[in-house]
Amino acid sequence: xxxxxxxxxxxxxxxxxxxxxxxxxxxxxxxxxxxxxxxxxxxxxxxxxxxxxxxxxxxxxxxxxxxxxxxxxxxxxxxxxxxxxxxxxxxxxxxxxxxxxxxxxxxxxxxxxxxxxxxxxxxxxxxxxxxxxxxxxxxxxxxxxxxxxxxxxxxxxxxxxxxxxxxxxxxxxxxxxxxxxxxxxxxxxxxxxxxxxxxxxxxxxxxxxxxxxxxxxxxxxxxxxxxxxxxxxxxxxxxxxxxxxxxxxxxxxxxxxxxxxxxxxxxxxxxxxxxxxxxxxxxxxxxxxxxxxxxxxx
Numbered sequence: 001x002x003x004x005x006x007x008x009x010x011x012x013x014x015x016x017x018x019x020x021x022x023x024x025x026x027x028x029x030x031x032x033x034x035x036x037x038x039x040x041x042x043x044x045x046x047x048x049x050x051x052x053x054x055x056x057x058x059x060x061x062x063x064x065x066x067x068x069x070x071x072x073x074x075x076x077x078x079x080x081x082x083x084x085x086x087x088x089x090x091x092x093x094x095x096x097x098x099x100x101x102x103x104x105x106x107x108x109x110x111x112x113x114x115x116x117x118x119x120x121x122x123x124x125x126x127x128x129x130x131x132x133x134x135x136x137x138x139x140x141x142x143x144x145x146x147x148x149x150x151x152x153x154x155x156x157x158x159x160x161x162x163x164x165x166x167x168x169x170x171x172x173x174x175x176x177x178x179x180x181x182x183x184x185x186x187x188x189x190x191x192x193x194x195x196x197x198x199x200x201x202x203x204x205x206x207x208x209x210x211x212x213x214x215x216x217x218x219x220x221x222x223x224x225x226x227x228x229x230x231x232x233x234x235x236x237x238x239x240x241x242x243x244x245x246x247x248x249x250x251x252x253x254x255x256x257x258x259x260x261x262x263x264x265x266x267x268x269x270x271x272x273x274x275x276x277x278x279x280x281x282x283x284x285x286x287x288x289x290x291x292x293x294x295x296x297x298x
Contacts, residue, residue, distance in 0.1 A: 056118025060088025192267030
């Protein structure tokens with residue numbers, strides 16, 4: 001029986017994130033805002049959580065925040081990059097080097113799981129979600145952010161134009177991202193209860209295409225598609241891509257814009273005590289009565 005298609009080079013994903021750990025750059029403001037919105041969802045929950053896993057934990061900052069500001073007693077920070085795991089260890093949080101495709105924790109180990117901007121690099125996202133659901137205790141909460149389908153659409157279009165003009169064909173230069181319409185279905189397939197998905201579309205301005213490229217490197221979000229072109233990019237090809245980008249996606253202040261679509265996924269591990277949706281036809285009153293209108297049979 002064949003496994004899922006190999007879309008991403010997982011070794012390259014780990015290398016990219018380790019390179020980001022070495023660069024040590026600051027996180028862009030729009031990603032801080034995305035994290036704050038994720039934490040807002042946790043604040044809306046009235047119950048408390050004692051054991052948490054942060055997947056894609058990077059340097060352990062989010063795990064430390066959960067301990068300091070959200071009363072989580074035990075929090076494990078896990079990242080596919082060993083370098084990031086080492087950075088997390090310096091914050092005095094529990095940490096490990098773990099692959100999102102092979103979750104190394106026992107069933108029902110945590111009552112809260114955060115997966116921050118890491119699952120979009122998995123070859124078998126349904127399989128990873130199933131593993132994470134099993135790792136949750138009954139009535140445990142799963143919160144995740146992934147980059148969605150419109151992310152870096154300007155960069156994708158510019159590379160396509162440049163390679164078509166210079167090489168007569170195209171190669172995958174930008175990762176395929178998750179469509180928000182599929183995210184809820186994936187949560188249901190993985191066995192989560194009460195699934196909710198939504199998205200934020202953010203346009204970010206950069207001084208230049210080079211600054212955008214540097215930001216992607218500092219985030220560990222450079223190309224890790226298995227079928228990517230190998231070797232160095234010629235200066236002529238880069239310049240053609242850059243010229244197209246600056247011509248078609250310039251900002252009003254003279255820089256360039258880049259779109260980031262952030263999909264938020266929320267789900268709960270099933271538990272008999274959870275609220276269930278009412279069965280069709282079980283309503284005790286008519287909508288027509290509430291609206292003060294006449295009901296017309298169809």
